Amino acid sequence: MKKCATAILLLLHMITYAQYDFSGYVGDGTKNTTVYLSLVEDYRKVSKISLSQIIRKTEADSTGFFSFKGDNLPEKNRIYRLHTDGCNTAKETINHLTEECKDSKQILFIANNNDTIYFPLNDINEIFCQINTTNPVTDAILQTQLLKEEMLFDFAEFRSDANRKINTKNWFRQFQDFGFKTNEPLAELFIYDFLSDKRNDTYPYYLKDLSSNDYYKALQLRLEEKYPNEAFTKLYVSEIATDTYSLTLNQNNDEFKWNSVIYFLLFLSIAGNLILLLTLLKIRKKRRSTPFSKLTKQEEKIFTLIQEDKTNKEIASEIFVSVSTVKTHINNLYKKLNVQSREEIKSIKK
Structure with a gap:
């Protein structure tokens, strides 16, 4: 209910004013959590949080709500980052100067000076996982x-x-x-x-x-x-x-x-x-x-069929001749290959 009411207020705000409004929650009951807004002009530096990119910071209230409002951002879309970190005050500056902070929670998004964007907690109270926006590419x-x-x-x-x-x-x-x-x-x-x-x-x-x-x-x-x-x-x-x-x-x-x-x-x-x-x-x-050079094409075919263990009748049927013609061809094979039986023909390796 709280989130719905906030979204309605943000929509009304958008209609009334031509300025940006980036707001949301960084946790329920979180006090004095610093939220940073950065402008990332160099796309080769999107993976690191850098002190040189930060343009504004604000403190979340006792409910974890934060808000950035103004009219001083570029009119055209840019890449922005919101982030918080778990660094204490003593370490915060050092970590940011070295462009590292392992405890950071962040989200990158696209926006311009006229956008109203809301960053609610998700169903399990995780931050920076959802976006409600007036900009279709945010x-x-x-x-x-x-x-x-x-x-x-x-x-x-x-x-x-x-x-x-x-x-x-x-x-x-x-x-x-x-x-x-x-x-x-x-x-x-x-x-x-x-x-x-x-x-x-x-x-x-x-x-x-x-x-x-x-x-x-x-x-x-x-x-x-x-x-x-x-x-x-x-x-x-x-x-x-x-x-x-x-x-x-x-x-x-x-x-x-x-x-x-x-x-x-x-x-x-x-x-x-x-x-x-x-x-x-x-x-x-x-x-x-070799003896095979003396064989006719028909005789070579019959030689192959004999090696496949075909009978004279099967050979005659396959090459479309009579059985007597097959016998004549086989006799010629015997003479040309100098063999006496079908078994000898089967044993020949061509």
């Missing part, structure tokens, strides 16, 4: 993090190299498709940061994907259209250009190496074919000197 990063968890579970369940290759390709497409459907390049940048991180297993596939997938160029165009002069757009353009150039250099080096390999393999192939041709000629010559 929870895109939260949804991406859920995709990450599904991906990691998928990779952990089957550890074979074959599964990893198939899954990597599938997950790249899932992430890129999800980011594109949000219609928010910032969400796509968050995904790109994860997939192209050199510390992740996805990095080798990212380089491969960059060389063949137009997605990255298309994302650049979307960023330049929506955020033309922002630092994160310039960083992305620079990274894509650098990675593409590095790939080109590697491909040229590989092409030079492969040309040498190809010429060597071509030489081996020609030499191998010549040897094979000579061998076949010898085999053919040898076959011509």
Whole structure:
């Protein structure tokens, strides 16, 4: 009931004022918990809590409720972070200066100066797990993090190299498709940061994907259209250009190496074919000197059927001749192969 009433008040507030309002709960009965609001302009720094990113802080009241209000944020969407930590006053500054705090609870979200966003506790009183918002892309990063968890579970369940290759390709497409459907390049940048991180297993596939997938160029165009002069757009353009150039250099080096390999393999192939041709000629010559070279096609067929233990009647039926004709062919086989019986024919290895 309390949460519903709060959501209604927030909606009324949104209609009345053109300013941001980020509020929620950090626990029931929590006193003097500090909540920090950060602006994350560098998508390569989304994974760490940094003192340089913090723009405001506030204290939660005795019920655990906190609120940030104002009209001084960028008009366009940006990536923001809310976080609390369990550090005491003496350690808090040190931990933040070293950009680390293991006791932190945080959530990343997308917002702008006109958004009203509410962060309720979930059903088991966990903080920063749910978002109620007026901005349709606010929870895109939260949804991406859920995709990450599904991906990691998928990779952990089957550890074979074959599964990893198939899954990597599938997950790249899932992430890129999800980011594109949000219609928010910032969400796509968050995904790109994860997939192209050199510390992740996805990095080798990212380089491969960059060389063949137009997605990255298309994302650049979307960023330049929506955020033309922002630092994160310039960083992305620079990274894509650098990675593409590095790939080109590697491909040229590989092409030079492969040309040498190809010429060597071509030489081996020609030499191998010549040897094979000579061998076949010898085999053919040898076959011509054997008794089998004297057999007609019909006699060769009857020879095979005899080795399959067929009777004269069965042979006649299979090759569509009379039994007497089969007997004539068999007599010719005896003479040409210098044998006296069917058993001898069966024992011959062709």
